[in-house]
Amino acid sequence: MATVNRLQCTAKISPMLDEYYASMAHYDCVAWCMGPSAYEMMGAAGVSCFQAESSSARIAGGHDATPFIEYGQARGVSPDMCSYAKINIGLVLAQQDGRWDMIKERYRLNPPNLIVAGNICPSMMQWAHLLGQIYHVPVFIIDYPFAYDSSIEALTANAKYIRAQLEKLKDFLLKCSGQKEFNWDMLREQTACVREMSLYQRSISRLFQVVPAPASFIDSAVSMVPAISMKNQKAADFYKEFMLEMLDRAANGIGSLDNERYRIMWRGNFPWFKISFLSKLFAKYDALLVSGEYGVYGLEERVGNKIIPPDGFDLNDPLWTIAAGGAGGGYIASYESKWKSEFTQYINGYSIDAVIIQAPHTCRPWTLTTREFAQRVNDELGIPCIVLEADHTDPAYFNDAQVETRVKALLETVDARREEKAKKDAEREAMLNGEL
Amino acid sequence: MDVKNCTLQELLKEFAYRAHEPADAANAWKAKTGGKVIGIAGLDVPEPLIHAAGMLPVVLLDRDEAVTLANAHVEMHQCGYIRSLVDQAMKGELQYCDELLFHDCCHIVRMLGDAMHTFCDKIKKVQFIYLPPLLEYETAQKYAMKEMRKLRKRLEAIAGNPITDEALAASIKVYNTQKKLLIELYDIRRAYPGILKAVDVSNVVAAGMCMPKEDHIELLKRLIELLEPEKAKPVSTAIPVVVHGSLCERCDDYVLNDIEATGGVIVDDDLYVGSRYFNTLYDETIAPMDAIHKAYIKRVSPCPTRYEERNPGDYLADMVKNANAKGIIMVVVKFCEAHDYFYFTAHRRFQDLKIPEMLVETEHDSAPEGQLKTRLQGFFESMEV
Amino acid sequence: MIFAGIDIGSTTTEVVLLDENKKILATSQVLTGFALEEAAEKAFAICCEQVGCTRADILYSVSTGYGRELVLAEFADEQYTEIACHAKGANYWFPEARGVIDIGGQDSKAIAINDVGGITGFAMNDKCAAGTGRFLDVMAGIMGLDVGEMGRQSLLATKPVLVSSICTVFAESEVISLLSKKGTDPHDIMAGIHESVVRRVNMLVQKAQLIPPIVMSGGVAKNAGVVKAFEDVLKTKILIPEDPQSIGALGAAILARNKYFSKNNLN
C-alpha cells in the first residue's frame, strides 16, 4: 500500500483555466468546437472557442453526467452515442427546455455563434451538424483523411489538403466574427508558445521514464487542458514548472509513489469520472501509471514531426504547422503506425511491467483492434496486457469491483514472470561459477 | 614426408612449408577427421579447449605477401597484422577455417574481429573471448575464469559434443609435450650459438602454431635428434644478441637474416613466433580449467597488452644475461601502439642497465633498402669498441 | 704505403688515398649513377692519376656507403658502415669532437664518438625522408631554388614560420599553402623548412645523446641555412671540415690504414 505524492503544480491548473476563460469573455463571437478544430486560429480571427468534449468531461468528472445522459436518451439520443456528445446534447436539450433546476451554474452553456468540428471519428461531424440544426448557426467541418499510407509523401499530401481547408476556415471565422484582418502576429506568437510547450512536454514524457517515476501519468493527463485550450506564455510557463518539479524529483530520486513496484502503460482516454478511484486503486497495489499516448504531445512518432522535422513547427507558416500536426494522429492513423505511435514508443524506455488498454464502450474507433494490440503486446514485447471495458464519460459502463479484480490479476501475472526470470538468472550464475 | 629418415635440410624445408601453408595441413586434417577448424587470433586463446572439443586450432599469422585488397578498407596506419589478416580474408585464404575465434589481444585486433564480416562477406560473425588484461587483479582473474567457462560452452555447441575434463587434461598433456620440446630446442640454441639460423627456428615455431600438435611433436623429436651431430661443429663467433618483439606476427625473415648477416647471432628470443608461444607450461597438478586459467594470469613473458606491475625491461635484461648475449634488438611492428609504451619503459631500463639496445621498426610488405643493414652493422661495430 | 677509402653513396662516390702517416694523398668525387663499379673505377682512376700510382699499389682499402658490399670483391679488402667511417673522418680533422651529424641524401645520422673516433652511440632516421637531403631537395624545388641558394636566402629570414608536417608529402602542400598566404615572407618559409629538418635531425642528436663539440659532415654541411639553424637549436658552434662530403671516404681510408697496421702488427 503505497502513499501518493502528487505534483504540487497540478493544483494551479483550475485557477489558471478559470482566469483564462474569464479573459475570453470579451469575445462576443463563440465557436463550439469538437475534435481537432484548429483552436489556434480562433483568437486571431476574433472568435473564442468552447470545447464541447472538455465540458462533458468536466461534467462527468463532477459526477453529474448521468442525469443529462438520461434526459437526452428520453428524447431520442441513442445510449450508444459517444458519451461526450450524449452529455452535451442532453445538457443542450435541458437548457432549451429551461430545466435550470437540473443544471448547475458552472455547467451552463453560452449558445454558439458557429460550430467547428474535425472529422476524426463517427461522432464529431454529425454532432456538429446536429448542433447547427438546433441553434441555426453556420457549421464548418475540417476533414482529416485516413492515413492508410504512412509514407512521408502521402502524409505531406494529406497535410496540404488540410492546410487548404484551414485557409477556408480562416475566411469563415472572419466572416462570422466580422473582424477585418486575420491577426497573424497573434497566431505566430501562439505557435511560438505552443512550440515552447511542446519542448517541455517532450521532456516531461521523458522524465516519466525515470524509475521511480517522479509523477503519475494521470498528473500529466489531467494537465492536458492548458495545452489544448490556452496556448499562451502562461501555459508554457506552467509546463516549464511541471517539468522542473519533475526534474527536481528525478534528480533526488523522489517518486510519485513511496514504493513503486509496478509500472503501467495506459492506452486510450481516461474514465474522467473515475480518475481518483483509479489512482487510489493502483497505489493500493504499489502500481503506477507512467505512460500512455493520451494527451502527450510532440514525441518522435508524431506525424507532424515527420512532415516538418524535428518537432512539427514552422514558425513562418503557422497554418502549415497546424495542418502537419493534424495529418495522422490517433483515430486516423493506420494500424501499424498506431502500434508504433501508441504502443512501442510508450513502452520502450519506460520499463513497463504491464499494459492496460481502455476500450471505451461508446468510442468504437478506439475499441476496434484493441484485442489484437493486447495480443501483440504480450507476444512481441513479452509484457502482460489486459483490455478494460469502460468509458470516458458514461458511468454506466464502469464497475469498480470488476476493474479491481482485473488489475489485481494483471499484477499477479507480472509477479509470476519475475520469479521465472529470477530462476533463469540463478542457473546462469551457477554455470559461470562452475557449479554446474 | 618420411620423418624417420629425412635429413636436417629436408626437415627444415618441411617446417618452412608447414609454417607458410597452414591451409594444406588444416584441409588434410579435416579430410581425415571430419572435424572443424578454428582460426584463432591472439596469444591468449585457450587452445586446449578447442583441441579437447575435437577441433583443430590454427593460429592466424600474417602472410608474407603484399597487401592489396585490404588497402581499400584498412588505413596504412594500422599494423601489418591487421592489414594482412583482412587481406587474407578478402582473398579467401581463410576459407579453411569453419570458425574464427578472436581474443582481444589488443583493442584493434578485437575491433577487427568484430568488424571482419563487414570487411568481407566471406567471413561470418567472429567468436570472441574477452580476457581482462589485469593479470594481477583478483576481480579480473575471476572474470577471466567465467569468460573461459562461457567459451567452453560455446565451443561445445560448435563442436556438437561436450568437452569433458578428461579430454581437457589429455589435451593439456599434448600441449605441454610440444612446449617442452620447443624449450629443449631453445636450450640447444643458447648452448650452441648459430646451430640453427634464426629464420629456421622461426619456421619451426610457426609450424607448431598452424599444424596439428601431434604431427608437429613428431617433427620436433626428429629435429632434436638431427641436431646432435651439429653440436660438434664450431659455434658462431658473431656477437650474440637477443631479439624481442613482433607480438602478433612472424618477425620478418629479412630482419632475422640481416641481424645474422651483419655480425650478430641470435641466441634467444622473446617473439610471438618464438619463445612467447611456448614458454608458459600448463600446470598438470591442478584441475584442467584452473591450469588454463593459471597459464593466462601467470605467464612467463610480459605482454604490452596485459597489465603487470613488473617492468618489462627487467625480464628482457635477464634474458640477455641468461643467454650470455651482448645486446638486445627490439623489433617493434609499426603502429603496434601498446608496444610503443612497452618499448619506452624497457628502453629507459636498458639505458640504466647499460645494455646495448637497438630499435628496429618493421612495416608489412615494405622492407627497407640498405638502411637496416647499415644500422645493424653500425650497432655491432659500436659494440666492438 | 698507400691506403684507400671508398664511399659509395646514393648520389656521389668519393675515394681518398692516404699514406702511412695518414697524410691525404688524393681525393676524388664522381656521380654514382647506376653502375657502381664504373663509378668506383672512375673515382679510383682520378686519385691514382693524382698520385701517379695504380690500384695495385694500394696496400689495403675499405669500402663504405650503401654500395659498400657490392664493390667489396673488386675494390676493397673490407667494408665498414658510413657510421664508423664518418666517426673516424670527423675525428681526423677535429680530435676534440665528441659528436658527428651527417645528413645524407637518403638518411641522417647522429654519431657519438670518443677521442680516437670510436662509436660510443648513434641514431639514424627510419625510412621516412623527413630530415634528409631528399626533403631539402623537394622543398627547394617548390621554392624554385637549388638547395645551396635556399640556404643562403633563408639567412634573411626575420621570423621563421613553423612547418609542423613531418611527412614530406604533407609538408609539401603545407609549404605551398604557406606560400599562397599573403604577407608571408618566403625567407621565413625557407628558414622554417630548415628548422623542420633540424628539428627532425635534432631528435637523432638527442637520441644518441651527442655533446659538443659537434662536427657536421656530408653535403648538407655546405647549406648555411641548416648549419645556422643547428647552431641556434644546439646553442653551440658547429665544426665544418673542409670538403665535408669526403669525410666518409677519409674515415674508410683511415680504417684501412689501421687495419693493415694491426694485421701486420705495425704502429
Place this chain on the structure above:
Amino acid sequence: MASTVNRIKTTTKISPMLDEYYASMAHFDCVAWCMGPSGYELMNGAGVSCFQAESSSARIAGGQAATPFIEYGQARGVSPDMCSYAKINLGLVLAELDERWDMIDERYRLNPPDLVVAGNICPSMMQWAHVLGQIYHVPVFILDYPFCYDSDLDVLRDNAKYIREQLENLKEFLLKCSGQKEFRGETLMNQMAACREMDFYQQNIGEMLRTVPAPASFIDNAFSMTPAISMKNEKAANFYKEFMEEMIERVKTGTSSISNERYRIMWRGNFPWFKIGFLSRLLAKYDALLVSGCYGTHIHQDSPANRLIPPDGFDLKDPIWGMACFGLGGGYVSNYEDKWKSEFVSQIENFSIDAVIIQAPHTCRPWTLTSRELCQRVEDTYGIPCIVLEADHTDPAYFNDAQVETRIKALLETVDARREEKARKAAAETDEFDF
C-alpha cells in the same frame, strides 16, 4: 556567400567557471592523474582531486604548443605513433624531469601525481598509466572495461557487475592513497544528483540541435563537455540549464547558429582541438553547420547503461552501480553494430543530416579502424554523402588546412549535386494536392 556565426552566449562562462573550480580543488593534497574513464566521481569523496591528462594535452594543443613536447618525447623514445594525448603529456613530463623550464609555459606546468588511475578503453590508457607509474614511482590503478562483443542484456549485466567490483576496489585504493578514513558517501550522492540533472539538460540541448535551422553548433556542444566531465556539481548543472534555456529561447524565436544554414553536418569522432576555430570558420564560410555527433553527447536510448538502469543509467540508491553501467557505453568498448546504431543511426535519422564527416585520428587507431566501412554504410543506407577526414585530435603534424578545406568543399558540392537530382525527380511527378 559566407554565413555569420552566432555563438551560444552561455559558452563564454565555461573557462572562468573551470578556473574557479580548479582553484577550489587546490586544497586537496592528494592528486590523481587520470586517463580514460577512471571513476572521477569517486575521487573527491575519497579526498583525492583528479587531473585529467587528456584535457591537459588538449589544452596544450589548443594553445598551439603541442609540437615541441611531442618532439621532445620522441627524441627520448616516445613513438610518433602513440596516442597524441599521451605523446604530449609524456613529452611534457620528460621536459619537466629534465628541468627544461625554458620550453614550458607557466600554465602548462604539471603537478606531479600521487597516484595514477586509468580506464582500459583503448590501447593507450593502461600502458600510458604504467609508464607514468614507472617514472614517478607512484601507485597505479587500472579500471578494465570489458569489450561488449555480445550486447545481450545478461552479458552486459555481468560486465557491469565486474566493473562495479573494480570501482569498489578503486574506492579503497583511493582512501589508502589519500589517508582519509571514511569515504564521503554524500559527496558522491550530491555529485550524482547533479549529474542526472546535467544529463537531463544535455539531452534537451542535444535534442534541440535537431531543430532546423539549428539554434547552436555541435561545436558549442562539444566545447561544453568539460564541466560535465570535470565538475559534476550544482554549478555545472546550472550552466547546462542556462545553456538549455538559451537554446529554448532560440528555438522558440527561430534564431539560428549561422545566418544562412544550408548544410547540416554530422561529425563523427573527436575533434582536432587545435583547429576548432579554423573548422567552424571554414564550415560557416560555406553555410555549413555541425549539428550532431557522438562525441560529448554520450546519451542515447539503447546505450547499455540506459538498458541496465532505465531510463538514463542513474541509480541514486546505488551510485557505484550507475557508474559501472555507464562504463559499458564507451565508443571503444561497444561492438560494431552497436556503434553503428548509437553513433550513426540515431544521429542521422533525427538531425536532418545532409552530410557526414568521419574524423579518423592518425594516432587513435580504435576510432579509425572500420571508419571506411561506416562511411560506405552511411552512403548505402541513407544515400547521404560521407567522407573520412584523416587528421588527429592533438597532433598538428597530421592536419593540413588546405587539404581539409578541399575535402569539405567537395563534400558539400556532392550534397548540391544530389539535391539537384532530387529536385529534377520531384518536378517529374506532378503533385495532385496543390489547392
